[in-house]
Amino acid sequence: MPAPAPRVSLTLLAAFFALYFIWGSTYLVIRIGVESWPPMLMAGCRFLIAGALLFAWALWRGARLPGLKQWLSAGAVGILLLSCGNGGVTVAEHWGVASGVAALAVATVPLFTLVFARLFGQRNSLLEWSGIGLGLFGIVLLNLGSNLKGSPAGAALILFAAAAWAFGSVWSRRLPLPAGPMASAVEMLVGGVALLLGSQLGGEHLQQWPDTRGWLALAYLVLFGSIIAFSAYLYLLSHVRPAAATSYAFVNPAVAVLLGVCFAGEHIGWPEALAMAVIIGAVLLISLPQWWRREGD
Template identity: 30%
Template sequence: MDNRLLEVAGPPALIFMWSSAFIAGIIGVGAAPPMLVLFARFGIAGLLLIAYALIVRAVWPRGKTLGHTVVAGLLMQMVQFGAFYTAMHEHVTAAVISLMQGLSPVVMAVFAGALGESVSRTQWLGFGVGGLGVGLAVLDHHSTFSVLGLVLCVVGLLGLSLGTIYQKRFTPTVDPRAATAVHVAVSAPFAGLLAALTGSFHIADPGRFAGSMVWMVLINSMGAFLLLNTMLQRWDTTRVSRFFFAIPAVTAIMAWLVIDQPLRPLTIAGLAVGLVGMVLASRRAPAPEPATTAPERPNAVFHRIQPRRPVRV
């Protein structure tokens, strides 16, 4: 992807596609058990992504790099979505899950030092303000989810955040097309195994299941993660992570429009605070000016370069 096109169109496209995943997830989990939804999503998307990577002749990771790619994929795909989709099954709303996921920039910032990336004071302030906004909005929905639902949201948050850090640390140069294919494909057997162990193979509403699956496979598993992995390869982690502050607001609006979830005043206030945090977090500290030494006095320089005259006795 062209760098200028990525700069202009990349962030809004990522925010829209990522936000829509919560809406599609709610619809899908309402039609079938969460592990079956994930198994179908990962299985279909994995095959399509492998075919795409072969067609474009992507360079596949090998050896230890392949192992690291698998670990990053399981964290970002299986752990994240396994926890979030199960939370949806426990009646946690799409808005709450996206708001919890909005804390990912804070988690990533904590570990940014492990990648050799510096975080300025203004960025730390932005992360704090963004986290406060997320907390306000989650507080507004506290009566809609159980303790189990909250724990699942935290597990999903850690899966995304640590998976992103792990990928940036151990597989920074892997072709994003091959990496995305590996991430999704290796997660499918785990989702299938969990679906088999829980006997979760009944589809209550085939039409809604099929519609949500088409969107999740093409837009979420393929489009969003190909774009995310490309950004992670070309930009630093803190720059990419700050876009996640906008996702809760977009998700809340989409949930209001598509699945009729209400927008309450405290939620709106929390989302506004979160957006302020995103703006602050996007600001970089000015680069320090190179140190300069004070010029020497002309007389001193002249004195130093003149040869000593012999002393007459």
């Protein structure tokens, strides 16, 4: 007897909710966290703790230990998505990039995803290429704003982080990864270790013990930003097309900007506001026509 469709739909909706709203809030939480933590140290602790908890839970549920090839594959994806992707965003916010602007720059992930998917043989439609062109125009507008002008290195780092995340997302669909939550666990463990090594090599150290806000930020990022939302993202990558899985990018900026303005005193100028409209329009252009389509449909 086939599985009832409503259950699948509810699972997908829950996964999209986790991506859209939980991940949208993590930009502000990262901004709060890096006030008390060195950026790579915080990101490394976040993923190492989350990965260890998820790894133990998967083993308790009867998951098999990954083989060497699976460890290498999941580790490579973890370094791209978490060490380069999320770690890059964390460092950029430590350098002064506003949380809402960081989320807006990361909104270019679906555009990079289409480019890398093309390298792996997926054909892009004229509508998708139009979205890429519109998104590139949005990036130009974004860099006209004062937030990224004040930190050119932060701007470059965030775009690199978005490209690394997109490449890792596309590549992960062609790699022999562990099944289920074990894939998330291994990626977080390897990504977390890589970030902690980067923290040591970069000379990071705690100036003083993190305050209560810093610890709460780390706890939120471990539980909600990593275990729940990242697992939901990997679930979507295996059930919908990459552009649909990365469509969180057109909701996250709005959530992050609203929270940043309300709770962190951030200000968004007209270039950023216009860039938000253009980039979100570009992501909608490439995502909506293929919202529920699977790869190969």
